[in-house]
Amino acid sequence: MHLLIFKTNIESKKKVKSLNPVLNKHSDILDWTIDLEDIDNVLRIEATSNITESDIIDMVSMRGFTIKTLTD
Template sequence: MVLVFKTNVDSISKVNRIAPKLNRLFPRTKWNFDLEDCDRILRLESDNDIIKEIILLMKVLGFKCEAL
């Protein structure tokens, strides 16, 4: 399933700060950020419903994140 989130991640340096945690906590998940989109989209491909976990992780890291 493809999960799509609106975030406030607005730079590559912030993506680089988030990346190790996403890779470690969700190793089988493919993800990417679209920083050019007005909603700063985070897309994930996952076999599991991890919406709550992603929102919590982003909040802990200091970012806003809501499922679309």
């Protein structure tokens, strides 16, 4: 398992809910959260090693959101 962390423009519960079908049904995503109180609206994903940051960025971008990897 590894943790993937992203900065997003997802800023409401309604927008978070719109990602449920995409992220909840992906077999390599074990758990995910979006911190709406963080200035960066951080998306944290616990996933298997079979999924990459690019895969997540593509999935979220296709829903019309801005997303980029957060580094330390």
